[in-house]
Amino acid sequence: MSLHLWIIPLLPLTGAAINGLLGKRFPKTVVNAIALGSTAAAFAYALWVAAQFAGLPADQIPHIEHYATWMTAGTFSAEYGIYLDQLSLVMLLIVTGVGFLIHIYSVGYMEHEGGYYRYFAYLNIFMFFMLTLILANNYLLMFVGWEGVGLASYLLIGFWFLKDSAANAGKKAFITNRVGDFGFLIALFLLIKHFGTLQYDAVFKALAAYPVEASAGLLTAIGLLMMVGASGKSAQIPLYVWLPDAMEGPTPVSALIHAATMVTAGVYMVARSNAVFNRAPIALMVVAVIGTLTAIFAASIGILQTDIKKVLAYSTISQLGYMFMGCGVAAYGAGIFHLMTHAFFKALLFLSAGAIIHGLGGEQDMRHMGGLRKYMPKTFWCMTVATFTIAGFPPLAAFFSKDEILWATWASGNHVLWLIGLIAAAMTSFYMFRLWFMTFFGEYRGAPTEDSHHGHDSHDAHGHGTPHESPMAMIVPLMILAVLSFVGGWVGIPAALGGSDRFDHFLDPVFHSTAEATPGAETAASPAEGRTEREETSTELLFMGISVAAAALGFLGAWFLYYKRTDLPAKMAQAAGGLYTFVLDKYKVDELYGAVIIKPLLLLSTNVLWKGIDVALIDGAADESAVGARDISDGMRHMQSGNIRSYAGWVAFGAAVVIAFMVWKGVR
Amino acid sequence: MVPLSYYLILSAILFACGVAGFLIKRNIITIFMSIELMLNAVNLTFVAFAAELKMLSGHVFVFFVMVVAAAEAAVGLAIIIAVFRTRETLNVDRVNLLKL
Numbered sequence: 079m080s081l082h083l084w085i086i087p088l089l090p091l092t093g094a095a096i097n098g099l100l101g102k103r104f105p106k107t108v109v110n111a112i113a114l115g116s117t118a119a120a121f122a123y124a125l126w127v128a129a130q131f132a133g134l135p136a137d138q139i140p141h142i143e144h145y146a147t148w149m150t151a152g153t154f155s156a157e158y159g160i161y162l163d164q165l166s167l168v169m170l171l172i173v174t175g176v177g178f179l180i181h182i183y184s185v186g187y188m189e190h191e192g193g194y195y196r197y198f199a200y201l202n203i204f205m206f207f208m209l210t211l212i213l214a215n216n217y218l219l220m221f222v223g224w225e226g227v228g229l230a231s232y233l234l235i236g237f238w239f240l241k242d243s244a245a246n247a248g249k250k251a252f253i254t255n256r257v258g259d260f261g262f263l264i265a266l267f268l269l270i271k272h273f274g275t276l277q278y279d280a281v282f283k284a285l286a287a288y289p290v291e292a293s294a295g296l297l298t299a300i301g302l303l304m305m306v307g308a309s310g311k312s313a314q315i316p317l318y319v320w321l322p323d324a325m326e327g328p329t330p331v332s333a334l335i336h337a338a339t340m341v342t343a344g345v346y347m348v349a350r351s352n353a354v355f356n357r358a359p360i361a362l363m364v365v366a367v368i369g370t371l372t373a374i375f376a377a378s379i380g381i382l383q384t385d386i387k388k389v390l391a392y393s394t395i396s397q398l399g400y401m402f403m404g405c406g407v408a409a410y411g412a413g414i415f416h417l418m419t420h421a422f423f424k425a426l427l428f429l430s431a432g433a434i435i436h437g438l439g440g441e442q443d444m445r446h447m448g449g450l451r452k453y454m455p456k457t458f459w460c461m462t463v464a465t466f467t468i469a470g471f472p473p474l475a476a477f478f479s480k481d482e483i484l485w486a487t488w489a490s491g492n493h494v495l496w497l498i499g500l501i502a503a504a505m506t507s508f509y510m511f512r513l514w515f516m517t518f519f520g521e522y523r524g525a526p527t528e529d530s531h532h533g534h535d536s537h538d539a540h541g542h543g544t545p546h547e548s549p550m551a552m553i554v555p556l557m558i559l560a561v562l563s564f565v566g567g568w569v570g571i572p573a574a575l576g577g578s579d580r581f582d583h584f585l586d587p588v589f590h591s592t593a594e595a596t597p598g599a600e601t602a603a604s605p606a607e608g609r610t611e612r613e614e615t616s617t618e619l620l621f622m623g624i625s626v627a628a629a630a631l632g633f634l635g636a637w638f639l640y641y642k643r644t645d646l647p648a649k650m651a652q653a654a655g656g657l658y659t660f661v662l663d664k665y666k667v668d669e670l671y672g673a674v675i676i677k678p679l680l681l682l683s684t685n686v687l688w689k690g691i692d693v694a695l696i697d698g699a700a701d702e703s704a705v706g707a708r709d710i711s712d713g714m715r716h717m718q719s720g721n722i723r724s725y726a727g728w729v730a731f732g733a734a735v736v737i738a739f740m741v742w743k744g745v746r
Numbered sequence: 747m748v749p750l751s752y753y754l755i756l757s758a759i760l761f762a763c764g765v766a767g768f769l770i771k772r773n774i775i776t777i778f779m780s781i782e783l784m785l786n787a788v789n790l791t792f793v794a795f796a797a798e799l800k801m802l803s804g805h806v807f808v809f810f811v812m813v814v815a816a817a818e819a820a821v822g823l824a825i826i827i828a829v830f831r832t833r834e835t836l837n838v839d840r841v842n843l844l845k846l
Contacts, residue, residue, distance in 0.1 A: 721839070721842070722838055723768070723769050723770075723777075723838065726765075726768050726769055727769050730765050730769065
């Protein structure tokens with residue numbers, strides 16, 4: 079039975095084509111209808127597919143559809159095809175669902191912007207590539223989607239391309255991603271070399287014959303290179319630097335691409351490749367360590383940021399770190415679970431931030447906000463749900479997912495990583511409540527005059543005396559996402575809390591069909607056998623208690639510093655001195671990269687590649703040959719006198735020479 | 747029987763006269779006649795060799811050359827008349843509009 083899954087990516091592509099090619103002449107309503115219609119249709123179709131999928135017998139999962147051969151080269155061939163299993167189904171629903179909500183929101187948010195049709199064309203093309211990425215049935219097609227979302231990201235970050243900073247941020251994102259893509263490509267080459275194919279089913283089947291690598295070997299290399307790719311796309315150390323800059327794009331774009339969907343592609347890829355990682359414990363460990371370090375590193379930067387979107391950007395990096403942490407201890411289900419809840423609450427956070435920015439006419443600096451609770455109550459309540467979710471208070475969504483990751487980390491024996499993760503969780507809670515208090519409580523600190531609003535989003539100043547609530551097109555998606563952020567975690571209530579952990583069991587076939595040979599991985603999903611079930615449960619409950627305590631600690635800290643004693647933070651900053659500015663400058667990582675990588679590269683390019691090879695060698699050769707040809711022609715053209723008899727003379731002379739030559743050679 | 751070399755020498759002299767006339771003369775009709783002279787020098791060589799080697803193809807070639815020469819004369823004279831009508835001169839050095 080074919081589900082005709084090709085329709086799903088094709089719908090947004092059609093929307094993008096129509097809007098991109100003809101949209102300039104359409105009124106906004108038509109652009110809306112096309113962009114929203116195609117996305118809504120994709121979401122509806124995805125829901126139908128999900129219903130069909132539930133009815134599939136277990137032996138037909140994964141459901142693979144083959145359409146055509148893309149290319150053949152020797153024994154290698156790649157095809158157009160779709161691979162639908164529990165993992166891609168979850169991703170499919172997240173991408174189309176959240177994507178659709180953000181499309182609706184964009185209608186309200188982008189109302190006053192130029193290039194309206196362009197924006198929606200880009201957004202739709204992003205949906206197309208993202209769906210290609212998650213539905214592909216081989217790594218090469220996944221790579222097409224992978225590059226495509228990078229392109230869409232580039233286009234949307236630089237949407238206000240007249241602004242230098244936006245154009246540069248787009249370039250930075252694209253180039254940083256290229257570094258990661260390089261690693262991913264090499265991983266693919268290694269797969270081709272050793273397995274001769276990139277089809278998921280064939281690769282996974284071939285991998286089943288491989289034992290777990292005790293020391294670094296082929297699979298470790300592939301895993302590490304994949305992680306390089308994932309850390310580019312998913313903004314992990316050391317390639318995370320592009321994501322904070324990517325906030326130059328419109329806020330709905332930050333929500334959709336740089337929080338909910340695209341940046342999770344790396345997590346998806348690692349989870350998809352679990353067959354590789356399960357057999358390469360070293361690579362898995364690296365994933366876990368990178369994830370954990372990123373989680374705490376980004377969280378610590380987020381604490382001091384004052385730009386509301388930057389806080390959320392670092393928060394995204396940090397949460398992505400959690401996902402990798404989960405994947406890295408082979409709890410892929412937990413990682414994907416967090417990916418899903420994160421998609422809900424981070425989209426909600428960004429969209430709420432967008433509503434605030436919109437309501438303030440483009441102001442992004444939290445120091446100029448405050449007291450917004452009474453100006454935009456609906457946004458306030460949505461943001462409150464999101465903030466409590468990300469901080470990890472039960473029974474909201476992220477409590478279950480984040481806690482599952484932390485618990486899996488502890489259960490897998492990585493106690494240090496667990497501790498770091500816990501501290502990062504407390505920090506997360508702190509900076510989120512800091513944002514919450516700074517924005518919604520206290521007195522409004524913004525100047526009510528027009529000229530104070532030249533914020534990032536460069537909204538038309540449409541009568542911003544006081545902050546105002548956003549239009550319904552923006553509020554409705556917020557509310558839906560708020561509900562999802564609230565209840566979205568209930569599908570994965572762990573057994574220790576009387577739930578059945580349905581989400582994990584749903585994903586189990588993806589991650590455990592090939593996991594028999596994994597020693598470390600098994601302990602994560604079904605922790606050590608030595609202890610009794612009851613003991614296990616009580617430990618898990620204890621750890622949940624600790625997590626909640628960490629979240630509460632963050633809340634109290636933020637409450638004390640940013641609500642009760644608002645004079646304290648400045649004094650503390652003064653006391654911390656150099657450390658404070660160091661963290662405020664994001665640990666000067668950009669400067670470090672600039673000095674260590676970019677500057678030598680620029681010098682090399684300028685002096686050797688440009689002035690040496692290009693100007694001297696290539697241009698020189700071209701110029702010299704041209705000059706030489708001209709000089710020779712200069713001499714020769716005097717022969718072309720136009721005088722017939724002189725030509726005839728040359729002919730006669732030539733004939734005489736030939737005859738003389740023949741006589742001299744002695745023609746037989 | 748006159749030896750072959752005599753014919754060839756005569757032919758070479760005729761040809762050299764043709765070349766010299768072509769190069770030296772300015773009048774376009776004289777040049778034209780010099781070309782005819784060269785063609786006929788070649789004809790003489792052909793028939794001389796044909797008679798010497800007892801081969802018919804030399805004679806056949808001569809007929810071809812004469813036909814071409816006749817056609818050429820017709821076209822050439824027409825061109826000369828056309829040139830004279832527009833330029834009112836037969837001096838080739840002054841028919842130099844295409845010159846650089």
